[in-house]
Amino acid sequence: MWRRAPRADDGRVTDIITGPQMSPLEILALLAALALVVARWLPPAARPPVTVAAGPVFALSAAALGVSGLRWQLLPVLAGGALALPFAVSPLLRRRAGRPVRRARWWVALPGSLVCAALTATGPAAAWAFPVPVLPEPTGRFAVGTRVVQWTDPERPETATPEPGDRRTVVVQLWYPAQRSPAGAQRARYLGRTEQEARTVAGALARYSGLPGFLVDGVPRAHGHAVVDAPVAGDGGRFPVVLFSPGLGGVRTQNTAWAEELASHGYVVAALDHPYDSAAVVLADGRTVGTALAATGDDAEDDRRAAETTGIRAADLGFVLTQLGRLDRGEIDGPLAGRLDTGRAAATGHSLGGAAALQAARQDRRFAAVIDLDGYPRDPEPLPFHQPALALTQALGPTTDPRYLPRLNEVLGRSTATGYRLTVPGAAHLTFTDAPLYLPPVPSLVGSLGRTRGPRVVAATTLAFLDATLRQEPGDLAGALSAYGDLTVHRPGTGG
Known part of the structure; x- marks a missing residue:
C-alpha cells in the first residue's frame, strides 16, 4: 500500500530559526x-x-x-x-x-x-x-539523565587485535528518564565525558570524513540537555529499552538529539561505541582506539568486510541487551536496577548500524522491534525475522546504490510481522543523525530540512513506531508515518 503524504511542514515539526551562532x-x-x-x-x-x-x-x-x-x-x-x-x-x-x-x-x-x-x-x-550545535529541547514530560558504562564480553575474543586474551569491549552511553535537576545543573558534554575526550572524538570524526579538524572545533564545546548521573524518574514504571548502533566510523553520541527526545518520552536509550570501527573510542583506562576499517577499492572485498563488521555489531547489540538485563536485576551496579523492561526492546541503528540492527533482530528474538535509519542490509543470509520493522530512507536519486531499495524491500518482505519503509522528502544520509545541527546546510550533505527539522522528523516517526510496537498504544501507525513522507507497508505473507 502506498500513501503520498504532505510535506513535513504541516505544523507538527518546525525548524528553529537560528542566528549566526555566536556567543x-x-x-x-x-x-x-x-x-x-x-x-x-x-x-x-x-x-x-x-x-x-x-x-x-x-x-x-x-x-x-x-x-x-x-x-x-x-x-x-x-x-x-x-x-x-x-x-x-x-x-x-x-x-x-x-x-x-x-x-x-x-x-x-x-x-x-x-x-x-x-x-x-x-x-x-x-x-x-559551522556553529556550536544547539540540540533541540526534548518535548517529553521527563527530564533526561545520562551515564557512560563500559562492558567486556568474556565469551567473545576481540578479532581486531592479535592478543589471544583480548575480549570484546564496548562503551555504552545510556540516556534515561530522570527527575528534574536543580537549575544550573551541569549538562553533559556532547561528544564525550570530558572536554579532552570530546576534542579527541571530534578530531577523529573530521579525519574520518576527510575534513580539516578546525572546521568542527565548535562541536566539542556543545552540551546536550541530559544531566550526568541525574536521579532516575520516580514514576513511569519500567521503561522500554532502545539499543542504537551508529554508522560506519560513527560514534555513540552521533544521535544525541534523538536519544534525548526518546528518553524524555519514557524510553532508555543505549547507544554503542564499537571499538576498531567507530572513529574513536576512549576507553575507561584512557586509551583511545581508532577505526581499523578502510576502503580497499575492491567492491567485493569491501562488501565482505562490511558484512563481517555488521555481524560483529549485531553480536554487540545482543551482548548489551544481556547486560541491560543484568543491570535491571541488580547484578550490575547502577541506578536503573528494577527500571528496565528488556522484554520490550528495540534494535536500532544508522547506516551500517541499521544493517546491524536488522541482523541482530533476525538472530535474537529478545528484540521486539527494529529500526533501520537509512542502512543497506548486509546480512549475507536474508532469512525471515519476526519483529515489526521501520526503515527510514533518504530521498533516492541517481547516486543511490541501485541495489539498495530492492535489497531493503526483500528484507522487509521476508518479515513475519508488518514492516514500514518511509522515504523522507528532503532527507540526505546524514539527516538521520545530529549532523544538520553543526554542518553547513548543503542539501547534498545534510538534506534540505533545516538545522532541526530533520532530527525532529526522525524523532517523531520513530516515537510513533516505538509507541505502537513496544507499548501497543492504539492508533493508525501507517497514517502517522505517512504524514512525513512516502510510505510503503510490507504486510506478512505478501512478499512486499
Missing part, C-alpha cells in the same frame, strides 16, 4: 570591529566618540576571546578590526598631539574599508555554516 563576547567583538570599519565614513563629529568607544571594546573582547578560547570563525573578524583600528585611531592621536589630521581621499580609503568589512562579515557567515 555574546563574540558578538561584542564583531560589533566593535564593524564600528571601527565604518568610523571613517561617519560625520566628523561622530567619528571620535565612536572610535573611542569601539577601540577599547575591540581590544578587550579580543583579549578575552584569546583567554577563553578563540574559534577560527572569529579570526577574520579580528583581522578586519585590527586592520581598521590604526586608521580609525590615528586621526585622534594626531589631533591630540596638535598635529594636522590627514585623511586619505575617499576613493583611496574605500577599497581598504571594503576589505575590512568583507573580513568582518566572513566571521558570522562562517559561524553560521
Whole structure:
C-alpha cells in the first residue's frame, strides 16, 4: 500500500530559526570591529566618540576571546578590526598631539574599508555554516539523565587485535528518564565525558570524513540537555529499552538529539561505541582506539568486510541487551536496577548500524522491534525475522546504490510481522543523525530540512513506531508515518 503524504511542514515539526551562532563576547567583538570599519565614513563629529568607544571594546573582547578560547570563525573578524583600528585611531592621536589630521581621499580609503568589512562579515557567515550545535529541547514530560558504562564480553575474543586474551569491549552511553535537576545543573558534554575526550572524538570524526579538524572545533564545546548521573524518574514504571548502533566510523553520541527526545518520552536509550570501527573510542583506562576499517577499492572485498563488521555489531547489540538485563536485576551496579523492561526492546541503528540492527533482530528474538535509519542490509543470509520493522530512507536519486531499495524491500518482505519503509522528502544520509545541527546546510550533505527539522522528523516517526510496537498504544501507525513522507507497508505473507 502506498500513501503520498504532505510535506513535513504541516505544523507538527518546525525548524528553529537560528542566528549566526555566536556567543555574546563574540558578538561584542564583531560589533566593535564593524564600528571601527565604518568610523571613517561617519560625520566628523561622530567619528571620535565612536572610535573611542569601539577601540577599547575591540581590544578587550579580543583579549578575552584569546583567554577563553578563540574559534577560527572569529579570526577574520579580528583581522578586519585590527586592520581598521590604526586608521580609525590615528586621526585622534594626531589631533591630540596638535598635529594636522590627514585623511586619505575617499576613493583611496574605500577599497581598504571594503576589505575590512568583507573580513568582518566572513566571521558570522562562517559561524553560521559551522556553529556550536544547539540540540533541540526534548518535548517529553521527563527530564533526561545520562551515564557512560563500559562492558567486556568474556565469551567473545576481540578479532581486531592479535592478543589471544583480548575480549570484546564496548562503551555504552545510556540516556534515561530522570527527575528534574536543580537549575544550573551541569549538562553533559556532547561528544564525550570530558572536554579532552570530546576534542579527541571530534578530531577523529573530521579525519574520518576527510575534513580539516578546525572546521568542527565548535562541536566539542556543545552540551546536550541530559544531566550526568541525574536521579532516575520516580514514576513511569519500567521503561522500554532502545539499543542504537551508529554508522560506519560513527560514534555513540552521533544521535544525541534523538536519544534525548526518546528518553524524555519514557524510553532508555543505549547507544554503542564499537571499538576498531567507530572513529574513536576512549576507553575507561584512557586509551583511545581508532577505526581499523578502510576502503580497499575492491567492491567485493569491501562488501565482505562490511558484512563481517555488521555481524560483529549485531553480536554487540545482543551482548548489551544481556547486560541491560543484568543491570535491571541488580547484578550490575547502577541506578536503573528494577527500571528496565528488556522484554520490550528495540534494535536500532544508522547506516551500517541499521544493517546491524536488522541482523541482530533476525538472530535474537529478545528484540521486539527494529529500526533501520537509512542502512543497506548486509546480512549475507536474508532469512525471515519476526519483529515489526521501520526503515527510514533518504530521498533516492541517481547516486543511490541501485541495489539498495530492492535489497531493503526483500528484507522487509521476508518479515513475519508488518514492516514500514518511509522515504523522507528532503532527507540526505546524514539527516538521520545530529549532523544538520553543526554542518553547513548543503542539501547534498545534510538534506534540505533545516538545522532541526530533520532530527525532529526522525524523532517523531520513530516515537510513533516505538509507541505502537513496544507499548501497543492504539492508533493508525501507517497514517502517522505517512504524514512525513512516502510510505510503503510490507504486510506478512505478501512478499512486499
